[in-house]
Amino acid sequence: MELIRKGAEANILLEKRNGEKIVLKNRIQKKYRVPQLDFVIRDTRTKGETKLITDARRAGVPTPIIFEIDRKNTTIVMQYIEGERLRELLEKLPDNQRAEICEKVGQQIGKLHNSKIIHGDLTTSNMIYSRDCIYFIDFGLGYYSLDIEDQGVDLLLLKRAFLSTHYKFADQAFEAVLRGYRKVLGRRAEAVINRTKEIEARARYVVERVTR
Amino acid sequence: MSDTKLVNRLTICLGVEGTAHTIGVGIVSGSKILANVSRTYVPTKGGIHPREAARFHADKLKIVLEEALQKSNINLKQIDVIAFSIGPGLGPCLRTVATAARALAMRLEVPILGVNHCVGHVEIGRLTTGAQDPLTLYVSGGNTQVIAFESGRYRIFGETLDIAVGNCLDRFAREVGLPHPGGPQIEKLAAQANEYISLPYSVKGMDLAFSGLLTAASKEYYKTKKLPEICYSLQETAFAMLTEVTERALAHTGKSEVLLTGGVAANKRLQGMLRLMSEEHNANFLVVPFEYAMDNGTMISWLGLLMLQHGVRHTIEETAVRQRFRTDEVDVVWR
Numbered sequence: 001m002e003l004i005r006k007g008a009e010a011n012i013l014l015e016k017r018n019g020e021k022i023v024l025k026n027r028i029q030k031k032y033r034v035p036q037l038d039f040v041i042r043d044t045r046t047k048g049e050t051k052l053i054t055d056a057r058r059a060g061v062p063t064p065i066i067f068e069i070d071r072k073n074t075t076i077v078m079q080y081i082e083g084e085r086l087r088e089l090l091e092k093l094p095d096n097q098r099a100e101i102c103e104k105v106g107q108q109i110g111k112l113h114n115s116k117i118i119h120g121d122l123t124t125s126n127m128i129y130s131r132d133c134i135y136f137i138d139f140g141l142g143y144y145s146l147d148i149e150d151q152g153v154d155l156l157l158l159k160r161a162f163l164s165t166h167y168k169f170a171d172q173a174f175e176a177v178l179r180g181y182r183k184v185l186g187r188r189a190e191a192v193i194n195r196t197k198e199i200e201a202r203a204r205y206v207v208e209r210v211t212r
Numbered sequence: 213m214s215d216t217k218l219v220n221r222l223t224i225c226l227g228v229e230g231t232a233h234t235i236g237v238g239i240v241s242g243s244k245i246l247a248n249v250s251r252t253y254v255p256t257k258g259g260i261h262p263r264e265a266a267r268f269h270a271d272k273l274k275i276v277l278e279e280a281l282q283k284s285n286i287n288l289k290q291i292d293v294i295a296f297s298i299g300p301g302l303g304p305c306l307r308t309v310a311t312a313a314r315a316l317a318m319r320l321e322v323p324i325l326g327v328n329h330c331v332g333h334v335e336i337g338r339l340t341t342g343a344q345d346p347l348t349l350y351v352s353g354g355n356t357q358v359i360a361f362e363s364g365r366y367r368i369f370g371e372t373l374d375i376a377v378g379n380c381l382d383r384f385a386r387e388v389g390l391p392h393p394g395g396p397q398i399e400k401l402a403a404q405a406n407e408y409i410s411l412p413y414s415v416k417g418m419d420l421a422f423s424g425l426l427t428a429a430s431k432e433y434y435k436t437k438k439l440p441e442i443c444y445s446l447q448e449t450a451f452a453m454l455t456e457v458t459e460r461a462l463a464h465t466g467k468s469e470v471l472l473t474g475g476v477a478a479n480k481r482l483q484g485m486l487r488l489m490s491e492e493h494n495a496n497f498l499v500v501p502f503e504y505a506m507d508n509g510t511m512i513s514w515l516g517l518l519m520l521q522h523g524v525r526h527t528i529e530e531t532a533v534r535q536r537f538r539t540d541e542v543d544v545v546w547r
Contacts, residue, residue: 006463006493007463008456008459008460008462008463008464009456009459009460030452030456030489031488031492032452032455032484032485032486032488032489033448033452033455033485034408034448034452036408036410037408037410037413037448037449037452040410041413120416120417121416121417122417123417123464125464141415141416141417153373153416157416157417157418157419160368160417160418160419161417163367163540164362164367164368164369164540165464167362167363167365167367199373202373202374
């Protein structure tokens with residue numbers, strides 16, 4: 001077993017089983033939290049992520065296939081996706097190709113939202129480009145909701161991720177995401193996008209005020 | 213005055229802070245802090261009333277200024293530049309301080325610089341702890357931000373989507389009748405608890421939200437009256453959220469230092485949690501000394517000096533206050 005990534009909340013281990021590469025996502029104990037809170041967080045996220053990943057695929061969004069879940073050790077065993085994270089890929093692509101990918105991302109978010117799924121941590125680190133598909137991973141902060149507010153926050157997180165990580169082209173990229181999102185959600189998309197602006201204005205020190 | 217004199221190592225900058233409840237004056241020469249004096253407005257009841265706070269600032273500025281000059285053993289004529297907190301903050305407070313700063317600068321015939329309060333916190337943190345390129349968790353009554361430097365700007369990787377963590381603690385304290393300031397009282401009571409009560413945990417990516425937690429904690433108090441337990445659980449939950457978003461940002465940015473600043477930085481439990489987390493990621497954990505973690509004039513004068521030495525100049529028109537001045541709007545030309 002090889003540790004391929006030490007994430008914030010989980011260790012990602014790579015293993016070969018029957019000649020195939022698999023990934024073990026192990027949510028490790030956090031000593032800084034009280035044990036009761038720590039276990040509840042790890043357990044609910046492990047359980048929730050498993051279900052969300054499967055449901056997302058049913059909704060038409062590529063995700064890794066889940067093989068096993070070990071609740072006691074808060075570990076998920078899943079398919080290894082060989083590819084490049086959008087975080088690095090987007091920085092390298094020319095404008096038109098980047099826009100194309102972002103639009104596809106928007107469509108996939110639309111599909112998730114149509115299926116009641118909130119990803120909860122939409123960043124370009126959690127999207128892997130592989131075999132012409134964009135795989136969404138890391139559903140640990142996800143949940144089920146059709147609420148416009150929840151969908152608005154979901155979109156806003158991606159916008160903020162663009163602003164902090166891809167500041168050079170954040171605005172165009174997010175516009176492309178919204179184009180794809182609108183294609184899937186139609187009229188409802190506007191309600192969510194408007195709510196996103198509203199939530200943004202609710203936070204601190206935002207110049208743009210939205211009046212209802 | 214010529215620009216060569218201004219960028220001299222011994223340039224003396226006087227900074228005035230007054231974005232919220234603290235009026236402070238700091239004097240810096242080179243990278244040496246000569247004085248840091250402040251007074252804090254304590255509301256007789258309820259939260260900060262912006263106009264009352266502004267009146268307090270106007271009233272106390274003279275004595276704060278005199279004390280700072282006395283401590284640093286210099287006179288007004290030796291001041292080379294005036295800096296003040298231009299925002300973000302409470303409108304009346306900002307305008308009061310800006311007016312005073314303009315009057316000083318014009319009277320002394322020296323340049324004036326309006327500086328960003330949040331960036332001031334980060335820069336004084338770097339100066340006093342020796343941190344080089346930290347991931348900063350800035351937590352106070354008005355702000356909750358996870359900040360890191362990236363290509364010329366301090367970018368916000370995570371922040372509160374509603375109220376600041378310090379505001380959450382203060383308002384809970386008020387709700388249950390604890391004296392102001394609430395944070396230290398809650399910390400003290402939490403030490404007597406022997407049970408963790410489950411409260412809503414709200415992390416959204418690298419952002420967080422505290423208003424649901426505040427409501428739930430208040431409700432729990434009216435239901436059970438177990439004050440120490442609720443204080444403990446409130447701290448544990450809020451700080452675990454803060455530590456988690458800091459951890460996420462640390463993994464995301466790959467920085468090797470974690471810097472804690474702002475009024476809530478004084479909390480020992482929060483420090484402990486962040487220290488444990490930082491160790492796990494082999495990052496160096498640093499806490500800004502209390503005096504400079506709270507709102508203070510020194511951070512304003514230090515940032516003003518940095519800006520001056522890197523060619524930033526403001527006209528009087530450019531010193532209009534900016535209540536909603538974001539951390540990531542500042543061009544960080546000095547790094």
